[in-house]
Amino acid sequence: MESKIELKVNNDIYLKETELEDAEIIFQTINNEREYLSEWLPFVELTQLISDTQNFLESVSKNESNDLTFGIYFQHKFVGLVGLKDIDLDNKKTEIGYWLSELYQHKGIITLSCRTLIKYAFDEMNLNRIQLKAGTENVKSQRVAERLGFTREGIERDGELHSRGFVDLVVFGLLKADRK
Numbered sequence: 001m002e003s004k005i006e007l008k009v010n011n012d013i014y015l016k017e018t019e020l021e022d023a024e025i026i027f028q029t030i031n032n033e034r035e036y037l038s039e040w041l042p043f044v045e046l047t048q049l050i051s052d053t054q055n056f057l058e059s060v061s062k063n064e065s066n067d068l069t070f071g072i073y074f075q076h077k078f079v080g081l082v083g084l085k086d087i088d089l090d091n092k093k094t095e096i097g098y099w100l101s102e103l104y105q106h107k108g109i110i111t112l113s114c115r116t117l118i119k120y121a122f123d124e125m126n127l128n129r130i131q132l133k134a135g136t137e138n139v140k141s142q143r144v145a146e147r148l149g150f151t152r153e154g155i156e157r158d159g160e161l162h163s164r165g166f167v168d169l170v171v172f173g174l175l176k177a178d179r180k
Contacts, residue, residue, distance in 0.1 A: 007070070009116045013109055015070035015082060020057050022071055025078045027053040029101055036102045040138050042162045072100065072113050079104040082113045084121060084130075093129035094121060098144075105140075111147050118148065122176045129176075133159065133169040145172040149179065 004017040018026070027050045030037060038044040047053060060069045069083035080100035087094045096117065100110050121127045132150055134141035145152075150172035159169035 005068075005070070005120075007116050007120055009112050012075050013112055014073050015113055015116060016073060018057055018060060018069045018071050018081070020054060020061065022078070023050055023054045023057055026057075026071070026081065029078065029080070033102055037099060038163075040135055040141065041099055042160060045163055070113075070117065072098075072109060074104055074107070074109055079109065080113075082110070082117055084117065087125075087127075089125075089127075091129075092127045093131065094127055095131040095133065096121075097132075110144055114144065114148055118174065118179075122179065127176070130174045132172040132174070134172070135160070136168045136170055142170055142172075145170075148174065150174045151178070 004019060005015075006017070007015040009015060027047065030044055030047050030053070034044055047056075057069075060067050066087050067083055067085050068087060069081055071078050072080040072082055080098065082096070082098040084094040085097050096114060098110050098114060118130055121130055130150075132141075132145045132148075133156065134145060136155065151174070153171045153173045156169040156171050158166035159171075160167045
């Protein structure tokens with residue numbers, strides 16, 4: 001069995017690659033914060049049972065989805081997820097995505113966690129491009145992209161289907177050469 005990746009962000013935050021044993025804590029966090037998380041995360045509505053989370057984690061662990069997903073731990077407590085989605089090794093690119101428990105907002109956790117994962121993607125995986133998408137009205141997520149040095153590249157019209165209908169997405173890109 002291959003060992004799971006763990007990335008230290010700072011003394012309070014670390015990222016741990018998800019495994020099936022994490023299903024309960026991930027599901028409970030989603031379930032407890034369903035209203036908050038569902039505003040910008042369409043998968044929340046589809047996550048009704050712990051088996052939905054287990055199926056997601058199984059697909060990630062079997063690499064069926066070509067994703068790399070990490071639990072975010074703040075002071076050893078699970079607080080959210082961050083990951084690389086649709087990793088394309090041939091073209092050396094991926095998309096970063098994340099969510100964070102409402103109680104842990106405004107502490108810099110997402111920005112720091114993303115920064116650590118971006119460094120890993122560029123330096124260890126030798127990727128060249130990372131994309132980040134955020135709803136055009138999701139100002140908080142757009143600010144994360146800006147703090148991380150992403151360039152606003154355009155709008156993906158009707159890019160994501162939510163229960164309230166299609167949502168336009170702002171597309172941001174970061175190249176390995178863009179890093180300061």
